[in-house]
Amino acid sequence: MSKTSRRRKIIANLRNKHRFVLINDTTFAEVFSVRLTPINVLMVFSSLLLAFTVIVLLLLAYTPLRGIVPNAVTKESRKEIMQLNQRIEDLSRTLEVQRSKQGVLNAILEGKDAQFDSISARPK
Numbered sequence: 001m002s003k004t005s006r007r008r009k010i011i012a013n014l015r016n017k018h019r020f021v022l023i024n025d026t027t028f029a030e031v032f033s034v035r036l037t038p039i040n041v042l043m044v045f046s047s048l049l050l051a052f053t054v055i056v057l058l059l060l061a062y063t064p065l066r067g068i069v070p071n072a073v074t075k076e077s078r079k080e081i082m083q084l085n086q087r088i089e090d091l092s093r094t095l096e097v098q099r100s101k102q103g104v105l106n107a108i109l110e111g112k113d114a115q116f117d118s119i120s121a122r123p124k
Contacts, residue, residue, distance in 0.1 A: 013038070014037065014038045014039050015037060015039070016037065016038070017035050017036070017037050018035070018036050018037070018038075019033060019034070019035050019036075020032075020033070020034050020035075020036050021033045
């Protein structure tokens, strides 16, 4: 069987119409009936999936549910992170100055010649 005849057969099967019927079990009365093609069913399910995805994304983007998403950073937490980062940098500079002063004091106590520039050692 060639590829073109397979494709034609698949396309023909997708265009075949089927009847979906709901029947009342006790009275055998037809409650609902609709003619469907596989293409229509595919379109309906893909549209529903797309709509559901859009609704979920909108809920996560514009409601407090966004806190559920891992690694989601709010403006407040970003500001706090920046402040903490600045404080860490300031503390590390202060620690470096204190260590250099302690090194000079140790050198003085040991009787060695200590070179210390107090102006450049100030924290900024």
